[in-house]
Amino acid sequence: MLVRRQAPFIILFITISILALLPLFAVLGYTFFEDGGLSFESIRLILHNNNIMQTMQNSLLLGLYVMAATTCIALPLAVIRTKTFLIKSKWLDILFLIPFMTPPYIGSMGWILFMQHNGYYEQIFTQEAPFTFFNVAGMVFIMSMHLYPFLYLMLKNALLRMNGSFQEATLIYGGHPLLNWIRVTLPLLLSSYVMAALLIFIKTLAEFGTPATFGKRIGYDVFTTEIHAYLSRWPINISGATSLSLVLLSACMLIWYIQNIISRKYTYGIHSGKSPSTASIKDSILIRYMSIGYVSLILGLSIGVPYFSIIVTSLLNIRGEALSFSNLTLRHYGELFTVGSSSFQALMNSLSFAFAAATIAALIGFCMALYIFDAKRKSQQLLDFTSLLSNIIPGIVFVVGLILFWNSALLPATIYNTIWMPILTYIVLFLPYSVQYTKSALSQLHPSIHHSNAIFANNYSVILLRVWLPLLGQGILAGWMMTFIISMRELVGSLLILPPSVETSATFIYSQFEQGDVAKGMAMAVITVLLTILCIFLMERLQRKALHTS
Amino acid sequence: MNKLKLTTLAGLFTSTLLLGACGAENNEAAGSETAADNLDNMITVYSAGPSGLAENIQEAFEEETGIKVEMFQSTTGKILSRLEAEANNPVADVVVLASIPSMEGLKTEGKLQPYEAESRDSFHPEWSDEEFYYYGYSATALGVAYNTNQIDFLDADWSEFSEQEWQGRVTMPDPTSSGSAVDFVYGLTNANESGWDIIQSWMDNDLLVAGANKESLDAVITGDKDVVVSAVDYMTYKAKSDGEPIDIYYPESGTVISPRAAAILADAQNMEGAQTYIDFLLSDTAQEMVAEAYILPGNQSIELNDRAALDEIPTLPVDWENAEEKQIETINQFTSMN
Structure with a gap:
């Protein structure tokens, strides 16, 4: 009986172990065991290497800078979207998703092409930029322009939830509006902010695309590029890669732990007493113009500039000549879509790998979510934690494992x-998305559904087919699409593990930048981002439909 | 109770899925087994560029012999790393590297299989191994490429790029990813006692070291930088013929010629196929394709395509003896400088 009871847990746990846990143990084993004995030699060697301390410092500083910069960008945006007339412009949120979903290496390639000497900036403004872009500040800027939407969405949702009795209470009893903000709103925001900001920090540590393109140019090495170099650069150093992976892993675990403590300590019950904001918003003209100006500036910098660069580059006939209509051509797209060409093959590979991965991940995620359910029992919590591991552990650590x-x-x-x-x-890398999307769809179901299941259904395949699938279908599909989009753009794992003669669109773009024809790579990048944007719109529609039906 | 059954169901679902995955895996394994039975019909080649040429040769080879080629294209450094990472599971039959010292390295480690190709005599003897472990089927010379929109004419020697005039205008491929750049650094520092000083003076003059060969050439094509030192010449000729504003010359004090060599791996699963591939690389058909791509063919009787001939290129007097041992040293010293 016990075995039967535990069967689903055992099966799911074995699955997740093979997928995620054993590779992580492989990293540990390779670092600490040598010829059958325990040894700290390789990790000691790594920690004694001067370059490594520099790399660690680079990574951590970058994380801090990006955290600060995204805060400066996202907080005003969140306030504008919740407190001014722009509160009704829901479509803005989809636009803000675009920079986050754009593969980071494409964004930074766009910025490099735009800002470099004789780049598009100088061609358009016919003068040199008044500041140097190719330094750490430029890198922080590019990464913040990629990551700010994440922080913005978290802050905006927290502010929206708060739009209730707290606001009214401060209006009645409080003093100066600014003081109200500092004393009431900001402390209430703190737990959401800390959670999001630390996730931004982890995402920055885990980021490979920008450091590999922009960082390499300015000689700024971070964890991910160093691990990649250890594994792909002659002479190869596997134990160096595993030791460095462990350092990175520990750093992320520590940050995650800190985040848990803070959010437990500073979480307030702000969900209760929600009342719709009644008073219609009246902004002065000045605030209106400033809001519109700020939103357009951020959108222009995060979407306009990089997209302009990659589209123009993909159309240029002779790259050494200036921008002009006579120098434009569609031939790079022609080559891209020639059936049987390596670029076409790479695109097809990406699509089919992403399709397979998203489908299998959706299935596993669905089973996981059903088992985890409300995470009350220990076994459910264990599975919940392991299935979300790759959210807090950088992808490159898993890839090494x-x-x-x-x-x-x-x-x-x-x-x-x-x-x-x-x-x-x-x-392995993107399982958390399908688990989370299905879980959140599950948690939105009314308890009466579970009750009616218990009473009326006598056959469990009936529950599965006629209750869970239709009700959770949209959540599962949204998770599927998310996995599909990010699998299609995944770079560092693909660079390291693809079998010979197989390329994906991401490695194709990267290798064009490194070895081949940049214009062709950028044509591929345009196709990739078009597919991504299409998926974002489809996802948005699905979610809106899901809200209507439930 | 309901939930228990539900989770059982979920478990069953997953196990079906797992079984399905296993089934798929088995199919895959079975697939590779049948491929193993037909080893005669497939070889795996790890090739360090040049991308267009490697594909053309692959196509022509498949057409002529009916042997299918699995090609992994990358840089010399990445191929060496991949060979080492796969030591437990060797996959490759033939390896093509853009650096002779690296090839020598593989030879001393016993990873290569000698083969006496028929047409070996018509090939440049210095580029190939005396014991037939590898064949230099083509070569590139490393020159100085410059943007003709920015500079009308240039014939500066290596050491002149440390002058004030060139500050922040020069770039160079990264030796950690470009095999020919390692050869260049090794050659310059070996033939010239002040070689490291010259490189240091470039670094002091804000030399940009980024990426493989094409990346640094692109920086000059787009006008980001004005000059590439250690530029791979065939890429430059190719860009020039595409209409890009670029030209190349070889400094008078001499430069390094970097042969691209092909060899059969000792672990090769299809030895016969690998030998056929080497024969094909040395055939006139392939050698003409090499010349067509602006590369120096190993067989010197082949006509060149609009480029400097071997005897027109001044070379540095480099001692290549034991170069493979000093190669890692060279890379390490280079990366520690800045």
């Missing part, structure tokens, strides 16, 4: 060097 695990001599069979390897990697 997956390479070691699937190459280990102990395995009877391996999928290494087959196309299942990238698919598996995408599933």
Whole structure:
């Protein structure tokens, strides 16, 4: 009986172990075990290396800077979207999602092309930029322009939820509006802010695309680029890569722990007493213009400039000549869509890998979510935590683990060097999305549904087919699309684990920048972002439909 | 009770899924087994560029011999790393590297298989191994490429790029990702006692070291920088023929010629196919394709395509003896400078 009771847990736990836990243990094992004995030699070597201290410092400072910069960008945006007439412009949120969903390496390539000497900036304004862009500040700027939407959405939702009795109470009893803000609103925002800001910090540490393109140019090495270099640069240093992965892993775990403490300590019950904001908003002309100006400035910088650069580059015939209509051509797109060409093959690979990974991840995520349900029992909590691991552990650590695990001599069979390897990697990296989307869809269901299930259904496949799938379908599909979009753009894992002669659109773009024809790479980038934007719109529609039906 | 059954169901669902995945995996394994049975019909080649040429040769080879080629294209550094990472599961049959010292390295580690190709005699003897472990089927010379929109004419020697005039205008491929750049740094510092001083003076003059060969050439094509030192010449000729504002010359004090060599790996699963591939690389058909891509063919009787011939390029007197051992040292010293 006990075994039967535990069967689903055991099966799910074995699945997640093979996917995520064993690769992580492989990293640990490779670092600490040598010839069968415990050894701290390799980690000691790494920590004694001067470059590594520099790399750590670079990574952590970058994280702090980006955290500060995204705050400066996102907080005013969140206030504008909740306190001014722009509160009704829901479509803005979709626009703000675009920079976040744009692959970061494409964004930074766009900025490099725009700001470099004789780049598009100088061609348009016919003078040099009044500041130097190619330094740490430029890198922080590019990464913040990619990550701010995440913080913005969290802050905006927190502000919206707060729009109730607290606001009214401060209006009645409080003093100066500014004081009200500082004494009431900001402390209430704190827990949401800390959570989002620390996630931004972790995301910055885990980021590979921008450091690999822009950071390399200014000689700013971080954890991810160093780990990648250890694994792909001659002479190869696997134990260096695993040791560095462990350092990165510990840093992220620590941050996650701090975030847990803070959010537990400073969470207030702000969900209760929600009342719709009754008074219609009347802004002065000045505030209106300033709001519109600020929103357009941010959108222009985060979407306008990088998209302009990549689109123009993909259309240029001769890159050494100036911008002019006679120098434009569509031939790079023609080459891209020639059936059988390597670029077309890469695009198809990306689509099919992402499709397979998203589908399998959606299935596993669905089962996980059903089991985790409300996470009351210990086993449910354990599974909940493990399934969300890749949210707090940088992708490159998993990739290192997956390479070691699937190459280990102990395995009877391996999928290494087959196309299942990238698919598996995408599933491991992006499983949290499908789990979370299904879980949130599940939590929105009214308890009466569970009760009626218990009373009326006698066959469990009926529950599955006629209750869960239709009700959770939209959540699952949204998770599927999310996984699909980010699998399609995944770079560092693909660079390290793709079998020979297989390329994806992400590695294709990267290698065009490194070795081949940048214009062709940028044409591929345009196609990738178009597909991404299409998916964002579809997802938005799905979610709106889901809200209507439930 | 209901929830228990529900979770059982969920579990069953997952196990079906897992079984499905296993089934798929088995299929995959079975697939590679049948491929293993037909080893005669497939070889795996790890090739360090040049991308257009490698694909053309692959196509022509497949057409002529009916052997299918799985090609992994990358840089010399990445291919070496990949070979090492896959030591437990060797996949490649043939390896093509853009650096002879790296090839020598593989040879001393016993990773190569010698093969006496028929047409070996018509090839440049200095580019290939005396014991037939590898064949230099083509070569590139490393020159100085410059943007013709910014500079009308240039014939400066290496050391002149440390002058004030060139501050922040010069770039160079990164030796950690470009095999030919390692050869260049090694050659310059080996043939010239003040070689490291010259490189240091470039660094002091804000030399940009970023990415592989194409990346640094692109910086000059777009006008970000004005000059590439250690520019791979065929890429420059190709860009020039595409109409880009760029030209190349070889400094008078001499430069480094970097042969691209092909070899068979000792772990090759399809030895016969690999030998056929080497034969094809040395054939006139492939050698003409090499010349067509503005690269110096290993067979010197092949006609060149609109580029400087080998005897027109001044070379540095480099001692390549034991270069492979000093190569890592060279990379380390280079990366520690800035």
